Amino acid sequence: MLPKTEKHLHIMGTQISYYFVCKTKLWFFSHHIKMEQESELVSLGKQLHKETYERDKRDKTIDNLISIDFIRKGDVLEIHEVKKSKKMEDAHEFQLLYYLYYLKKEKGIENAVGVIDYPKIKKKKIIKLEPSMELEIEEVVKSITSIVEGELPKPVKIPICRKCAYYELCWV
Ligand code: SF4
Known part of the structure; x- marks a missing residue:
């Protein structure tokens, strides 16, 4: 049993990803304006995951904050995320780094690595939580906390806007 820390992490993996994609999207999502189910891009991603990883389909949600696509146990615990393309690689990497950080700080699990699977291009990337990254994650x-507690950030048009579930809220 881990000693209770004074403050627990409360940020969701999705929020970490949105922080790197768009601060407006992060704010909408964090204020429970959830329209992702309407996004064609997201449903395509879910379909891809279902078709490619049916045999591994064991989505894990931890503390309602972290949603891991699947886990493989071995000498080292592998935390897998399945992604469609490398377009948002920074967001994907940081999201997995946060998962590793969360497991270390909240669950005492240190012997883990992250794996980003790109089934469409048959590639994978291993992500390790180096001590130097922990400060950056913090x-x-x-x-993120300060953005969520503040006013809605002004939208900035970026290429992903046209496929974003929040498009109408920003641009119509
Ligand atoms: S439409 Fe564009 S600016 Fe608005 S939330 Fe989506 S990505 Fe951000």
């Missing part, structure tokens, strides 16, 4: 968590 800064991102602080920054």
Whole structure:
């Protein structure tokens, strides 16, 4: 049993990803304006995951904050995320780094690596939580908290807007 820390992490993996994609999207999502089910892109991603990883279909949700696509147990615990393309690689990487950080800080699990699977291009990327990254993760968590507690950030048009579930809220 881990000693109780004074403050527990409360940020969701999705929020970490949205922080790197768009701060407006992060704010909408964090204020429970959830329209992702309407996004064609998201449903395509879910379909891809279903078709490619049916045999591994064991989605794990931890503390309602972390949603892991699947886990493989071995000498090292592998935390897998399945992604459609490398377009948002930074967001995907940081999301997995946060998962590893969360498992370490909240569950005492250190012997783990992240794996991003790109089935469409038959590639994978291994993500390790180096001690030097922990400070950066803590800064991102602080920054997310401050964005969520603040006013809606002004939208900035970016290429993914046209496929974003929140398009109408920003641009129509
Ligand atoms: S439409 Fe564009 S600016 Fe608006 S939330 Fe989506 S990505 Fe962000």
